[in-house]
Each structure stands twice: as structure tokens, then as C-alpha cells.
Amino acid sequence: MIMIDPLDQSERDNYKLLIGSIVPRPIAFVTTLSSTGILNAAPFSYFNIVTADPPMVSISVNRKMGQSKDTARNAMATGEFVVHISDESFIAQINQTAASLPPDESEVVLAGLTPTKSNKVSVPGIAEANIRMECLLEHVIPLGGTEESPATDLLIGRVICFHIAESLYHNGYIDPEGLKPVSRLAGHSYAKLGEIFTIERPE
Template sequence: MISIDPAMQSDHDNYKLLIGSVVPRPIAFVTTLAEDGVLNAAPFSFFSIVSSAPPMLSVSVQRKQGVMKDTARNAIATGELVIHIVDESVVEAVNVTAANLPPHESEVALAGLTPVTSESIRVPGIAEAKIRMECVLERSIPLGGSDEASPACDLLIARVVRFQLAEEIYEHGRIHAAKLNPVSRMAGNDYATLGKLFSIDRPQ
């Protein structure tokens, strides 16, 4: 085994080890509204389930040189966001939204995606996504960095207030994974599809 002390190497080197080890990672495609009404969108793979009662999700939004990204700033300001699950049919358009645009320009328009009105919150979702979850911001937690004044990320805890699901992927209260065709993030520019599925019975 190779033993590495993260304190003895750069943040970038630790980042490479993490994104190469914690794989595959689901991708949260998040829309938020800026104060001037511009619809912001961006993908994040530091993303997971927090709770089912109530349903809550976590999205970690990394800061750039200590500066908060539009997604975190908008979500904190408005208290709302829509989290979409990325599938094969939208992954290329979602990748376009990762471009660095000024806050007054919409990544949704750049990617040619279609905004759709949400039922429970003001932030629009994206019509092309098979799963979108309308959320309110439960909590935001600045974390990491060299000191409290310079956090490395903003951990957003989002509570789902409405599930919007494409009919073809929903069966008897469950999501049909093969019809969803989710895409996950690997390291570098690599992505993964669903691949082989297998089952193991849990111990009694």
C-alpha cells in the first residue's frame, strides 16, 4: 500500500485523489435565480442524499479562490433551488453549463435548455431532465479552507418540497434505473453510464 499524508501535499493533489477514489459520483444539475431574475445553472458531483424524513439532499459548492459561486450565493439569497438528476440525454448540454459566465448571463440559454415553471418554488427547472426536485434551502454551511474567514466550499442542505418525474421512469413508487439512464462523474473529463447491475441479499 502507498501511504499519503494529505497535509504533506497540495490541495490540488488531494482533490485528484478524492475524485479518482470516490467514484462514480451522481451529478446534481442545479438551477437558481439571481437577484436580477437571471436563471443560473451548473453541475456538481459533490452530491448526495442526507435524509428521507424529510427528504433532503446535500450539494457541496466549491469556492474559487475563496469567492462564493453563483449557485451558492443565489440559493442562500433566495432560499430556493432545483436539483436535477443528469442522464445520458442531457449530459452534453449540462456540460456546456459548466462554462464560466458572468452572473448576468444564463447558462440555460447558452446550453439551449428549456426552463419550466416549478410548482412549489419560484426557481424554474429544466424541462429536458427526467428528474427534478424543487427544494428549499434548509441550511448552508461554509467549510474547509485555511481559516474560518476563507472557507473552501459552501455545503448546501436542500429539502425537497416537490418531486417532478418523467412518467416513463416511474413504476409503482420506484424509479426505473434503466429508463432513467443516469450519468455519473469520474475523474478528469471522464463520465460513466449505469453499466452492469447485480444484487446481493442483505444479512438478516
């Protein structure tokens, strides 16, 4: 085994170890609204479930040069965002939204995606997604970096409405093979669902 002390190497080197080890990572495709009504969209692979009671999800939005990115800034301003599950049907368009655009330009327009009205939040969702979750911002936790300049904004969102394609929903469960989720690996690499197997948990 190779032993590496993260204090002995750069942030970039630690980043490479993390994203190469913690795989596959689900990708949250997040829409937010700017103060001027621009629909922002971006993918994030630092994404997971927090709790089911009430349903909450977490998204870590790394800052750029110490400044919050559009997604975090908009979510903090409006208290709302929409999380979409990334799948094979529109992953190429999701990838396009990772482009660095100024705040007054919409990644949704750039990628040719279709906004769709939400039921309980003001932020539109994306019609191409087979699963989306309308969220209220429950907490924002600045983390990493220094006290004066955190490295990331951890957003905790409470899901207040699920939208699920009928073809995927069966007796309260989601069909993973029908969903065809796409996950993130390191570098420019992604992964599809792959083989599914079952191991029963012990009592």
C-alpha cells in the same frame, strides 16, 4: 499499499486522489435565480442524499478565490433551488453549463435548454430532465479553507416537490435503466450505469 498523508501534499494532489477514488459520483444539475431574475444552472458531483425524513439532499459548491459561486450565492439569497438528475439525454448540454459566465448571463440560454415553471418554488426547472426536485434551502455550512475564507459552501436542501417522467415511475420506484443516469469520474471522464446486480442484505 501506498500511504499518503494529505498534509504532505497540495490541495490539488488531494483533490485528484479524492475524485479518482470516490467514483462514480452522481451529478446534480442545479438551477437557481439571481436577484435580477437570471436563471443560473451548473453541475455538481459533490452531491448526495442526506435523509429521507424529511427528504433532503446535499450539494457542495466549491468557492472561487474565496468567493461563493453563483449557485450558492443565489440559493442563499432566495432560499430555493431545483436539483435535476443528470442523464444521457442531455449530458452534453449539462457540460456546456460548466462554462464560467458572468452572473448576468444564463447558462441555460448558452446550452439551449428549456426552462419550465416549478410548482412550489420560484426557481424554474429544466424541461429536458427526467427527474427534478424542487428544494428549499435548509442549511448552509461553510467548510474547509480557513475561518475567514472557507473553501466550500455545503448546501442542504429539503425536497418539497418531485417531478418524475411517467415512463420511469413504477409502483413508487424509479427505473434506473430507463433513467440512464450519468456519473462523474476523474478528469474529463464520465460513466454510464453499467451492469446491475443484486446482493441481499443480511437480517
